[in-house]
Amino acid sequence: MSTATELTEETELTEKLVRQVRTRLAEGRLPTEPGALVGLIGELEQLKATASAVQADASVHLDGARREEERIAGVPARRRGRGVATEIALARRESTHRGRNLLAFARILRADLPHTSARLRDGTLSEWRAMLLARETVCLEVDQRRAVDKQVCADAAKLDGVGTRRLVALARSAAIAIKQEPLVQRAARCAAERRVSIRPAPESMCYVTALLPLGQGVAAYAALTRDAEAIRRDGDARGSGQLMADLFVARTTGLPLLGDGHDGESADHPADTGSASDPGPPAVPVTVNVTMSDAALLGGADEAAVVTAAGVPTQVVPAQVARLLLSEALSESAGAWVRRLYTDPAGRLVAMSSKQRCFDGALADVLLQRDQGICRMPYCDAPIRHLDHVVPREVDGPTSEANGQGLCEACNHAKQAPGWRQRTDRDPPEGRHSVLTRTPSGRTYRSQAPPPPGRPGTRAPGLSAARGRGSSARARPARSR
Known part of the structure; x- marks a missing residue:
C-alpha cells in the first residue's frame, strides 16, 4: 500500500507511520528535471506547514489529556499542565520558552482561528505566518477574532502572492475596522513589556x-x-x-x-587602546568571566575559550580574543581578580560538596562555570536563574556538584510537575556531568555539561579571570529548593 493511500482520514497518525513517511522522503531519489525539482520544493514546503498544523492539534490534545490525568490524580487546578509546554519543547527540540509560545498558539489556532488552521493544514500558510495572524488578533474578543480570521483566511485564493508584511497589514486593518479600542489598549499595555x-x-x-x-x-x-x-x-x-x-x-x-x-587623557590625546583612527570602546569594570586552559593562556595554544557574566549565556571566543580580554582585566585601569578552577584529566571541574540545603559560595561558582551560564534542560538556551538539585533535597538529594545543575526558572518549575524524574548518569559519555530527564510520557532526554575549553587529551587546569573593581562578590542565581 502506498503512503498516500495509508494517510487517509480514517488512519490514526502514529509515531511509526510518520517515521516511515520521513524515511521514504530521506531515502528518495531527486528528479533531474528543473521543473520537477521546483515542484518538489513547493510540495515539501506545504508538507512542513501541514505537519505544523498536525503538531498544533497534537499539542492541544496532549495538554487536555495531561490535565485530565492530573485532575484524576488530585493535582490542584492551578498546577495542572505545568510541565506540558516543556514536554512539547523537548519533543520538538526547542527551548521551554518556545514550547510555551507554541502551545499558546496551538490553543488559539484550534479554538478561535479555524480558517487560519485550515490554511496551515493545506499548506497555504507557513507556521510563522499563522503565528503572526494569531498575534495580531490576540487582543480581540473571540467573536471579533473569528471575524478577522474569516475575512483574511476563508478564501485560500486571496492569499496567493500575499507577502508576510502585507498579510499582517490585512489582519491589522480588519481588526481596526471591527473594533480599534482593544488595539489601542494593547499598545498601552505593551509599554510594560519593555x-x-x-x-x-x-x-x-x-x-x-x-x-x-x-x-x-x-x-x-x-x-x-x-x-x-x-x-x-x-x-x-x-x-x-x-x-x-x-x-x-x-x-x-x-x-x-x-x-x-x-x-x-584629554580629548585631543586619546588613550592608546586601539588604532590611530579607533581608540576602542570604553573599558568596563563589570564582572566578566573568561575561562580558558593554561595552554591557551600561557602557551599560545589556539584552543577556544568561553566568556560569561552573571545572567548572560556563554559565548565561545578564540584564544587570542580571550588573552586580550585577560590583559585588559589585569590592567591598572580596570582592576581584576584571578581564580584557578582545576579539572581532572576528563575535563570535569573539581567536585565540591556542602552540608547546606542551598548551593552557595564556591560550590555555586563551580556549577555556574561547569554549565557555562546556560540552562541544562535539553535545547534550552535561557540564562541560568536557579541552581537546582537533580535529585530533590526532599528525597535526600545531596547538595553537591554531582547533584547540582543550573536551570532557568521555567525549566525548574516544569520539572516539579507530576511524572517528571531526573537522575545523574552513572556512566556519562566523555566523563562529563550528565543528567537524564524522564517526562510523564516516558521519554528520556540526556543533558550533558558543555566541555571546558581545551582539546580532549590535552586538558590542563583551567583558569578563570573575572574583571571587576572592589569586592569579588557577584550576582548569583536564585537558590534551589
Missing part, C-alpha cells in the same frame, strides 16, 4: 537589544545619532556607528567615552 536582551553575534561580538515604546526608542536613537555626529565634527576619526556604540556603552555604564578624558 526590556533589554542579549544574544551572541558572529566574530566574538554580541547584540544588546532594547524593546522600547516607539517614542522612547526614537528619542534614544536620535540622541545617539546627534551626539555621535557632533563628536565627529570636532575631529574624532571614528565612524558614526562606532561612536554611537561607544556612547551607548559609556552612558549605560557611567564611564567616560574613550578620547574624551578617559583615564586622565
Whole structure:
C-alpha cells in the first residue's frame, strides 16, 4: 500500500507511520528535471506547514489529556499542565520558552482561528505566518477574532502572492475596522513589556537589544545619532556607528567615552587602546568571566575559550580574543581578580560538596562555570536563574556538584510537575556531568555539561579571570529548593 493511500482520514497518525513517511522522503531519489525539482520544493514546503498544523492539534490534545490525568490524580487546578509546554519543547527540540509560545498558539489556532488552521493544514500558510495572524488578533474578543480570521483566511485564493508584511497589514486593518479600542489598549499595555536582551553575534561580538515604546526608542536613537555626529565634527576619526556604540556603552555604564578624558587623557590625546583612527570602546569594570586552559593562556595554544557574566549565556571566543580580554582585566585601569578552577584529566571541574540545603559560595561558582551560564534542560538556551538539585533535597538529594545543575526558572518549575524524574548518569559519555530527564510520557532526554575549553587529551587546569573593581562578590542565581 502506498503512503498516500495509508494517510487517509480514517488512519490514526502514529509515531511509526510518520517515521516511515520521513524515511521514504530521506531515502528518495531527486528528479533531474528543473521543473520537477521546483515542484518538489513547493510540495515539501506545504508538507512542513501541514505537519505544523498536525503538531498544533497534537499539542492541544496532549495538554487536555495531561490535565485530565492530573485532575484524576488530585493535582490542584492551578498546577495542572505545568510541565506540558516543556514536554512539547523537548519533543520538538526547542527551548521551554518556545514550547510555551507554541502551545499558546496551538490553543488559539484550534479554538478561535479555524480558517487560519485550515490554511496551515493545506499548506497555504507557513507556521510563522499563522503565528503572526494569531498575534495580531490576540487582543480581540473571540467573536471579533473569528471575524478577522474569516475575512483574511476563508478564501485560500486571496492569499496567493500575499507577502508576510502585507498579510499582517490585512489582519491589522480588519481588526481596526471591527473594533480599534482593544488595539489601542494593547499598545498601552505593551509599554510594560519593555526590556533589554542579549544574544551572541558572529566574530566574538554580541547584540544588546532594547524593546522600547516607539517614542522612547526614537528619542534614544536620535540622541545617539546627534551626539555621535557632533563628536565627529570636532575631529574624532571614528565612524558614526562606532561612536554611537561607544556612547551607548559609556552612558549605560557611567564611564567616560574613550578620547574624551578617559583615564586622565584629554580629548585631543586619546588613550592608546586601539588604532590611530579607533581608540576602542570604553573599558568596563563589570564582572566578566573568561575561562580558558593554561595552554591557551600561557602557551599560545589556539584552543577556544568561553566568556560569561552573571545572567548572560556563554559565548565561545578564540584564544587570542580571550588573552586580550585577560590583559585588559589585569590592567591598572580596570582592576581584576584571578581564580584557578582545576579539572581532572576528563575535563570535569573539581567536585565540591556542602552540608547546606542551598548551593552557595564556591560550590555555586563551580556549577555556574561547569554549565557555562546556560540552562541544562535539553535545547534550552535561557540564562541560568536557579541552581537546582537533580535529585530533590526532599528525597535526600545531596547538595553537591554531582547533584547540582543550573536551570532557568521555567525549566525548574516544569520539572516539579507530576511524572517528571531526573537522575545523574552513572556512566556519562566523555566523563562529563550528565543528567537524564524522564517526562510523564516516558521519554528520556540526556543533558550533558558543555566541555571546558581545551582539546580532549590535552586538558590542563583551567583558569578563570573575572574583571571587576572592589569586592569579588557577584550576582548569583536564585537558590534551589
